[in-house]
Amino acid sequence: MSSDWPRVRLHVVTGKGGTGKTTVAASLALALASHGKNVLVCEVEGRQGLARMFDVDPLPYAETRVATGLRGPDGQRPGAVHALHIDPESALLEYLAMYYRLGRAGKALDRFGVIEFATTIAPGVRDVLLTGKVFEAVQRNSRNKGAVEYDAVVLDAPPTGRITQFLNVSDELAGLAKVGPIKSQADTMMTLFRSPRTAVHLVTVLEEMPVQETADGIEELRAAGLPVGGVVVNLVRPRDLPDEALAQAAAGRLDKEAVRADLEAVGVATTKTLVDGLAAEARDHAERRALEESQRELVDGLGVPTYELERLAAGVDLGGLYDLAATLRDQGLA
Known part of the structure; x- marks a missing residue:
């Protein structure tokens, strides 16, 4: 078995709401760790979906070990999976402390409501902070001393309708900051997001609206110069009847x-x-089934690698998550 994406360090997982993108992101992290890799899986939407997936307490703004990866088929010792819940306020405080050495002063700004203003009134800045933390996890530097080095990072990203805007932070900041450190950081992040080290995977189910949104998302990503990965078809019904x-x-x-x-x-x-x-x-x-087959033909015509995950009759628990991870690995996504 070999991965279809051997050069990718950042796997971005997006999809229409209800398609199971958090499940796919968690499963992909376990699958990547089966190759002995240390993996970080991040979420940015504030739903604590990863904590529920891995059956752990709500995640803090700290990289927390949540699982051991799926064991490799050759008996290879798996790597560890860490998870991180990123919120913009904590990301800004860390940014101020790391780049401006504003430790206590940054917390004072928080008390005065400056951080809430910056992350609420200026949504472009908010996305830079969220994606900036992901960028820092992929490309660790000397400013973050003692931090874990990861072989791969998985991002449980916003839905398909917002993913291009979310990742295209340099353009989103154009009207807010034409110069300065935040603009410079955004431009630097874009070198990663537009490189072969990143792949944006889209999750869909075999229904008309999610498949159409997936097609639209692929078109928008390509128009923005962002690298399209594969399409994961989730919740596929079993084909028991001839x-x-x-x-x-x-x-x-x-x-x-x-x-x-x-x-x-x-x-x-x-x-x-x-x-x-x-x-x-x-x-x-x-x-x-006839409807699903017609939608499968449309997915096959998108021109990107596709992967399928079966609907689990008992729902997704941690054991089911490992089963899905094995499927993704065996099909080549990880």
């Missing part, structure tokens, strides 16, 4: 007597209501 049975179910021609006989053969007592209900469920399933 095509012939699906066609019969969709047309309402399912052999109900055969269904009844199969149930009774395994000891299930049947009634007309039960068999009719199962036939109706089968028809709904067949129609849903």
Whole structure:
């Protein structure tokens, strides 16, 4: 097995709300760590989704070890997965302390509400602070003494509709700051975000709106010069029924007597209501599968590598997260 993205250090995961991008980001971090890598997975939306994924307490603004990576198929010792919840206020305080040595003075500014003003009134500055912390984690320097060096960073990013604006921080700051340290930092970050060391992966489900938003997102990223990674198709339904049975179910021609006989053969007592209900469920399933197949064709036509994750019947717990990580690794995303 080999990764489709061997040069990438920063994996940005985005997707329409409800597609499971946080699940994919957490699974990707575990998959990357299976190669013996130390991995940091970050979130910037304030939802504490990573804490729920890894079943740990709410994350502070500190890099916290949350898991050991998936063990490699060759018995390779896995790396560690750390997680970080980034909020703009803490990022600004750290920025002031690291670059301007404003330790106590920075906290005084916080008491006066200056930091809230800077991070709320000027959204471009807010995004620079959030992405700036991610940039610092990828390219550690002497200012952050004793910090863990990571082989890969995974960012659970904002939704697809905002991802280009979020990453394109240099252009977003153009109307706010044409010179100065923040503008300089934004320009420096763009050298990473537009390089082959970054890949923006998009998560979708096989429904019309998420697939269309994914296509639009890819177009916008490319127009901004940002590197498009792969598309992860999440929550895929199992393909248990053969095509012939699906066609019969969709047309309402399912052999109900055969269904009844199969149930009774395994000891299930049947009634007309039960068999009719199962036939109706089968028809709904067949129609849903037909819709998914049409959307899968559109995804295949996007011109980027695609990966699929099955819907887990019991939901996603930590064990399920490892299963998804193994799938992503085996398919080459990690």
